[in-house]
Amino acid sequence: MMKKLSIACISVLALSACNDQASSGQGSARDYIEIVGSSTVYPFAKAVAEQFENLDPSYKSPKLESTGTGGGMELFCAGIGPNTPDIANASRRMKKSEFERCKENGVENIVEFIVGIDGIAVAQSKEGTQFSLTPAEIYEAVAANPYGKPNTALNWSDINPSFPSTKINVYGPPSTSGTRDALTELIMEVGCKTDAATKALKESDKEKFEEVCHEVRTDGAYVDTGENDNLIIQKLSANPDSLGIFGYSYLEANMDKIRGMPVAGVQPTYDAIAGGEYPGARPLYIYLKGEHVNVIPNLKEYVTEFLKAGSSDGYLKKYGLITAPDDVRTKMDIAISELSALDSAELK
Amino acid sequence: MNNTASPATQQTAIVGSRSTDWQGEVMQKRIVRRYAAERRFKYLGLSAIVISSLFLAFLLFVMIGNGIKGFSTTQVAVPIDFASATGGASPEQISGEGAERALNSLDIAGVVNTAIEIEYGAEAGDIFTENSWTDVRDALLSNPDMIAGNTTVWLTAKSEIDRAAKDETDEKFEALYAKLKDAGKAQSGFNWGFLTGADGTDPARVGIWGALKGSIITMLVTLAMAFPVGVLAAVYLEEYAPSNRVTDFIEVSINNLAAVPSIIFGLLGLVVFLSWLELPRSSALVGGLVLALMTMPVIVIAGRNSIKSVPPSIREAAMGVGASPVQVVFHHVLPLALPGIMTGTIIGMARALGETAPLLMIGMRAFLTSPPQGLTDPSTVLPVQIYLWSDEVNRGFVEKTSAAIIVLLIFLLTMNAFAIYLRNRFETRW
Numbered sequence: 001m002m003k004k005l006s007i008a009c010i011s012v013l014a015l016s017a018c019n020d021q022a023s024s025g026q027g028s029a030r031d032y033i034e035i036v037g038s039s040t041v042y043p044f045a046k047a048v049a050e051q052f053e054n055l056d057p058s059y060k061s062p063k064l065e066s067t068g069t070g071g072g073m074e075l076f077c078a079g080i081g082p083n084t085p086d087i088a089n090a091s092r093r094m095k096k097s098e099f100e101r102c103k104e105n106g107v108e109n110i111v112e113f114i115v116g117i118d119g120i121a122v123a124q125s126k127e128g129t130q131f132s133l134t135p136a137e138i139y140e141a142v143a144a145n146p147y148g149k150p151n152t153a154l155n156w157s158d159i160n161p162s163f164p165s166t167k168i169n170v171y172g173p174p175s176t177s178g179t180r181d182a183l184t185e186l187i188m189e190v191g192c193k194t195d196a197a198t199k200a201l202k203e204s205d206k207e208k209f210e211e212v213c214h215e216v217r218t219d220g221a222y223v224d225t226g227e228n229d230n231l232i233i234q235k236l237s238a239n240p241d242s243l244g245i246f247g248y249s250y251l252e253a254n255m256d257k258i259r260g261m262p263v264a265g266v267q268p269t270y271d272a273i274a275g276g277e278y279p280g281a282r283p284l285y286i287y288l289k290g291e292h293v294n295v296i297p298n299l300k301e302y303v304t305e306f307l308k309a310g311s312s313d314g315y316l317k318k319y320g321l322i323t324a325p326d327d328v329r330t331k332m333d334i335a336i337s338e339l340s341a342l343d344s345a346e347l348k
Numbered sequence: 349m350n351n352t353a354s355p356a357t358q359q360t361a362i363v364g365s366r367s368t369d370w371q372g373e374v375m376q377k378r379i380v381r382r383y384a385a386e387r388r389f390k391y392l393g394l395s396a397i398v399i400s401s402l403f404l405a406f407l408l409f410v411m412i413g414n415g416i417k418g419f420s421t422t423q424v425a426v427p428i429d430f431a432s433a434t435g436g437a438s439p440e441q442i443s444g445e446g447a448e449r450a451l452n453s454l455d456i457a458g459v460v461n462t463a464i465e466i467e468y469g470a471e472a473g474d475i476f477t478e479n480s481w482t483d484v485r486d487a488l489l490s491n492p493d494m495i496a497g498n499t500t501v502w503l504t505a506k507s508e509i510d511r512a513a514k515d516e517t518d519e520k521f522e523a524l525y526a527k528l529k530d531a532g533k534a535q536s537g538f539n540w541g542f543l544t545g546a547d548g549t550d551p552a553r554v555g556i557w558g559a560l561k562g563s564i565i566t567m568l569v570t571l572a573m574a575f576p577v578g579v580l581a582a583v584y585l586e587e588y589a590p591s592n593r594v595t596d597f598i599e600v601s602i603n604n605l606a607a608v609p610s611i612i613f614g615l616l617g618l619v620v621f622l623s624w625l626e627l628p629r630s631s632a633l634v635g636g637l638v639l640a641l642m643t644m645p646v647i648v649i650a651g652r653n654s655i656k657s658v659p660p661s662i663r664e665a666a667m668g669v670g671a672s673p674v675q676v677v678f679h680h681v682l683p684l685a686l687p688g689i690m691t692g693t694i695i696g697m698a699r700a701l702g703e704t705a706p707l708l709m710i711g712m713r714a715f716l717t718s719p720p721q722g723l724t725d726p727s728t729v730l731p732v733q734i735y736l737w738s739d740e741v742n743r744g745f746v747e748k749t750s751a752a753i754i755v756l757l758i759f760l761l762t763m764n765a766f767a768i769y770l771r772n773r774f775e776t777r778w
Contacts, residue, residue, distance in 0.1 A: 030628075032726070046715050047549050053717050054457070054482055057448035061546075063630060063726040064715040083626050315478050 029295055030082045033062035033302055037072025037089030040118060040181070041284050044316050045089055048306045051315070055305065059298050076287060077102035086292045086299055090285040091118065096347040103344075109290025110342045113303060113332050116310040116321035119248040119281035120182045121268040122261040127240040129164045131156070132262040135279055139191025141168050142222045144215040147195045148208075151217050164241075171232045172216070172245040174224040179247050184214045186280050187263070233258060247320050248273055248281075274325035283324065290339050300336060307332050411750050411757075418751025421539035421552060422510040423502035424475055424528055428463040428484070430495045439492040447489055456488065457481045460503075474524060477506050477550045504541060505534070507552040507744030514747075542751065546719050547733070551744030554737075556755050558719040562632055562712075562727030563701065563759065565720060569636020570700050571693075574643040579682075579689060581644075582651025587677055606645035613642045614706030622710060630711040630726040638706050643696035650692020654685040683774065690771040694764055701760055704731045730756040 035045060045064055053061040067075065069090045076088035077098055084107075094112070102110060122133060140146045140159050156163035173179040192213040193199040201209040216222050225232045225244075232244040233254045243261065248268060251260050260268035264279050272278040286306065293299050309316045312323045324332070334340070369375055430437070434454050442450045460481035464472045480503045487501060488494055494501075511517045512525035513536055528534040545555020581602075589595045617638035621627045627634050658681050666676045707713070713732050720727035728736075730752060737749040 034629075034726075042715075043549075049715060050479065050549050050717050054479065057452060061717040065630070065711055065713060066715075083622075083629065318473075 031297055032060040033087065033296060033299060034085040035062055035064045035087040035089065036067045036075045036085045037087075037286075038069040038091040038284070039066045040069075040091035041089035041115070041286065042066040043319055044115065044284070044310070044321050045286075045306070047316060047319055048302070048309050051309065052302055052305050055301070056298075059301070062302060073098045076289065077105055077107055079105040080107055080289065080291045082296075084289070086289050086296050087302070088287040090287060091282065093283075093285060094287060094342070094347060096344060099342070099344050099347050107289055107291065108341065109339070111288040111290050111335055111339050112342045113286050113288065113307065113335060114283045114324050114328050115286055115306055115332075116284050116316060116324055117273055117281055118182060118284055119268070119273040119278065119322055120179050120186065120245060121248045121251040121280065122263055123236065123244050123246070123251050123258045123268075124242070124261055125236045125240040126257065126259055128242075129166070130259070130261065131163050132265055134264050135187045135191035136194045137191070138263070139188045139213075142170055142172070142216055143188060143192065143213070144217045145212050147192065147198050148212050151219070151221075154221075166241040168221045169239065169242040170222045170245060171225045171235050171242060172222055175216075179245070182280065182282070183245055186282060189213050190279065248322055270322075271325070273322055274328075281322075283328075284321070287342075288339075290341055293339060300339075303336055307336065411753050413750075414747050415750030415752075415754040417514050418747040418754075419539050419542060420514075420536055421541065422505045422513040422525075422534060422536050424505045424509065425500050425533045425535075426460070426463050426467055426503055427498070427500045428460065429498040430459070431498060433459040433462065434495060437495050439495055442488060442495055443492040447492070448485075451485055451488060456485050460484045464503075471524065474521070475505055475509055475528070476503060477553065479548070479550070479553060480504060480506075502535065504552055507550050507742060509534075510552045511744055517743075542748075546717050547715055547728070547736070548717060551740070551742055551748050554745075554748055556730070556733065556752050558716055559728050559730045559733035559752070560755060560759065561719045562635075563729040563756075565632040565723060565727065566635045566639065566729055567697065567701060567763070569633055569723065570639040570643055571697065573637060573640035574647055574696065575693060577640075578644045578647030578693075579651050581648045582655055582689070583677055583682065585648070586652050586655040587673070587681070602645050602648050606649055608642075609705075610642055610703055611705040611709065613638050614709030616641065617706060617710045628724045628726070630714050630728075631724045632712075632720055632727045633723040634710050635707050635712050635727070635729065636723075638710060639700040639703060642703070642706065643693075643700050646696035646699070647689065647692050650695070651685065651689045654688020654692075655681060657688065658684045687771045687775045690767055690774070694767040694771075697767075698760060698764060701763065702731055702756075704735055707732055730759065 035049070037045075042064070049062045049064050053059055065085075069088075069092055072085070072088040072090065073094065076085050078084050094110070099110070102108070122138065124130070137159050140151075141153060141156070143151060145151065153159050153168060155165045155167055157165040159168075173183065193202075198209070198212055201212065225235065232246055236242060236244045237257050244258070251258065251268060262268075266272050266278045268278050268280065273281040276283070286303070288299065288303055307329070308314055310321055310323060311329065314323075317323065323329075370379075434456075437454055442454070461472075464476055464480070468475055483503045484501055508517065508521045509525055509528070512521040513529075513534065525534060541553065542555050544557050545553070546558025548554045585595065585599065589598075617634060621634045621637055622629055627637075662680050662684065663676055666680045671679065707729060711726075712728050713736060714726055714728060715736075716726060716728060734749055734752045734756065737745045737752060
């Protein structure tokens with residue numbers, strides 16, 4: 001009885017050992033692509049990874065981990081070799097400090113790609129009175145505690161006398177939404193930083209800063225409208241005095257019923273978002289480790305597929321990605337064929 | 349004050365005068381009170397049982413109610429004339445080695461998408477995903493003869509259509525599904541893809557096999573590491589170790605180790621296995637090792653207790669007939685202690701199977717569209733997969749999450765049933 005059991009134990013050990021050898025026997029290099037990084041890029045990267053495996057029977061399915069942009073950079077810049085990721089997704093540009101760290105660890109040949117643009121639009125019904133907002137004014141209208149004081153503004157005219165005296169009523173994304181993150185980062189934070197005292201908070205009291213700059217009012221002026229952006233559009237048409245905040249792709253699809261509000265004087269048009277003049281837009285990046293190209297199989301093909309999927313007739317549009325402007329896309333095509341390394345002088 | 353004092357004096361008077369008056373009013377009251385207290389306690393206990401079984405029933409009811417839908421799928425018919433679309437490809441061409449490559453060169457994706465386009469026109473995008481053609485590829489690989497004919501294939505529909513078939517959703521998809529159903533172009537069936545596939549972007553096309561296989565491999569590594577080490581440690585501490593400060597210290601450490609929160613083991617794994625030993629991130633090997641560290645103390649503690657409970661007379665008798673200490677341990681003590689050790693192992697392994705936090709630390713939360721092929725391949729495990737799916741925005745993932753929970757529970761029960769069977773076989777009474 002004891003013998004049987006020990007034989008069983010030993011065989012399990014042996015089995016696991018030989019299995020191990022079998023799978024790592026081909027050498028130390030990985031045969032699949034390892035991707036880490038931003039949770040904003042994650043859904044797009046997932047779609048590409050899923051497609052990539054089907055492109056050719058020899059392509060292995062990539063390993064994709066959502067670590068957040070910062071966490072991704074940390075892993076990406078840890079060095080070169082099979083135990084470090086090949087690609088880092090990022091919802092912001094690589095920081096100079098991250099680039100330096102990469103360099104210190106031997107990652108010198110980083111290739112940067114813009115795969116698309118993430119934008120949020122402020123919109124209203126076509127029958128509403130149009131006025132131009134600044135990020136600060138949007139912040140003052142929807143924040144729970146603008147500049148640290150409780151929000152008392154009821155009408156738009158309370159914020160700026162030149163605005164119509166209609167009630168503040170904003171339909172927006174819930175806290176679970178990625179659009180909400182974009183709202184807090186691109187609009188609210190920019191708005192609250194116009195106040196020098198609040199801006200200083202970021203360094204001294206980060207928690208307080210986030211409370212002041214990121215929290216949305218709960219007294220009914222800002223209404224969470226679920227993940228269903230179509231519902232916001234219906235509500236906007238029903239109530240011409242209200243405003244809606246959602247992903248740009250919905251504005252574009254419903255141009256017959258609603259129109260975008262200019263933010264900081266810029267209309268949310270495709271060109272303005274793609275060109276970066278619109279404040280509610282940010283490019284999405286992926287970073288490729290040049291040292292790994294040709295060591296890890298099919299890296300270039302993966303990036304090519306990502307760029308193709310992000311084009312104006314690619315499938316990533318369905319997942320809500322805004323296509324980068326043509327000149328950027330042409331640059332990306334050159335970047336993938338030449339694998340031109342990122343220059344630290346460009347980074348902040 | 350007087351009120352409370354008077355019955356007491358009365359009572360002493362009664363007791364003083366004659367033996368206990370069971371019929372007396374005061375005594376009767378006390379008896380009633382005693383019985384009431386007894387009943388109260390009984391009902392309290394009963395209600396505790398009822399509440400906990402209600403919770404369990406509710407949990408199972410919700411899980412099975414939601415999850416059972418995850419095991420069915422909706423398919424939509426697409427007629428494809430393979431013979432003309434592929435320019436007369438022969439079955440031999442796409443069988444044997446390199447079949448997949450040959451299929452790729454025939455552009456099956458294009459063939460299927462064109463056929464979908466012809467059949468459904470503008471609605472194609474609402475019915476199928478961009479991966480629907482892979483169903484045809486898989487069908488052709490298993491049945492190459494299809495390529496020579498003109499057949500109708502059933503492709504897995506998009507999650508929205510699947511949900512419209514099961515319950516209320518969008519008006520648009522309800523109408524579309526009704527239209528397909530009336531035309532006889534939609535059917536429902538058992539979702540085999542769920543049991544054979546891995547993660548994906550569309551809930552209708554995801555599978556649990558990737559995570560299940562990851563869990564199985566991880567558990568094997570954990571068992572292979574923790575069981576022998578745990579048992580040997582227990583035997584040494586009980587049978588060989590001298591009792592002194594050092595062994596006391598080891599004992600305290602092991603007891604503490606069993607109570608350490610699992611996330612700490614994840615951090616330990618991150619530093620030791622990934623940074624120092626440079627084992628591959630996200631692999632079942634590292635996951636199994638981390639969980640083994642967590643399971644081992646439980647096995648040591650259970651092992652020591654059950655070795656301790658083997659009667660000394662058995663050891664003495666074995667010694668008496670001339671067995672060496674090693675023979676005493678391996679021929680007599682360990683077989684008798686085994687059922688207890690197994691109980692500890694079951695508890696430890698069950699805990700390890702449900703563990704998420706330490707595995708997140710070592711990167712076992714990746715999006716993987718194919719199951720792991722070995723110990724060092726990136727893999728995920730069932731609880732992590734459940735966690736990832738529960739986080740998805742697409743509502744189709746709700747039923748998949750519950751279905752995955754059902755699979756996890758079945759796996760857990762199977763594992764425990766096997767261990768209990770083994771334990772009962774080895775159980776000896778004296």
